[in-house]
Amino acid sequence: DGGITQSPKYLFRKEGQNVTLSCEQNLNHDAMYWYRQDPGQGLRLIYYSQIVNDFQKGDIAEGYSVSREKKESFPLTVTSAQKNPTAFYLCASSIQAPGLAFYNEQFFGPGTRLTVL
């Protein structure tokens, strides 16, 4: 089955430690995204990538880093510089086809809930 997987579902880390969240897709999508969601809030974009080996900062990139070495994978590292890392993290992907309406159809993974103790 095609889709997006994120692992792990729940993650606990001590304050000051870096942690990497996994995101893999087998939909052959060019674009991938990382969002953060806090309780009762909407999604905020952290980073996005429209093509392999390229990515752009979103609205709240500080304290995070990403890489896009393969089309299928877009891991997110939450560094110790992120002041309030406890949140629900969502990865998404979409076809990179500007001009087509379905371009804006993003497929989301199940999310990783990160708790920093």
Add this chain to the structure above:
Amino acid sequence: DAKTTQPTSMDCAEGRAANLPCNHSTISGNEYVYWYRQIHSQGPQYIIHGLKNNETNEMASLIITEDRKSSTLILPHATLRDTAVYYCIVRASDNTDKLIFGTGTRLQVFP
């Protein structure tokens, strides 16, 4: 992207139609209306989109007013599993920027 306004929350009895409104009075001619929903602790799920004609798929119907300043997402026979936050987003198809998810409408379906 045009700004959208949605009610914070709505209730609906199981088996009845759920009608979720969205105002987008500043929508441009080339902007589509998209609807997503997010069930608690899961990733958002695409539901439907439209430009000016009404649209229907296996999940829902989308009614867009003639002036395109508002739309309504209709779940014809709501079930308990439809309890979720519903997001209305307007956006041009050639916009390569990010999707903006607001706070949406929290729909509670009760037995």
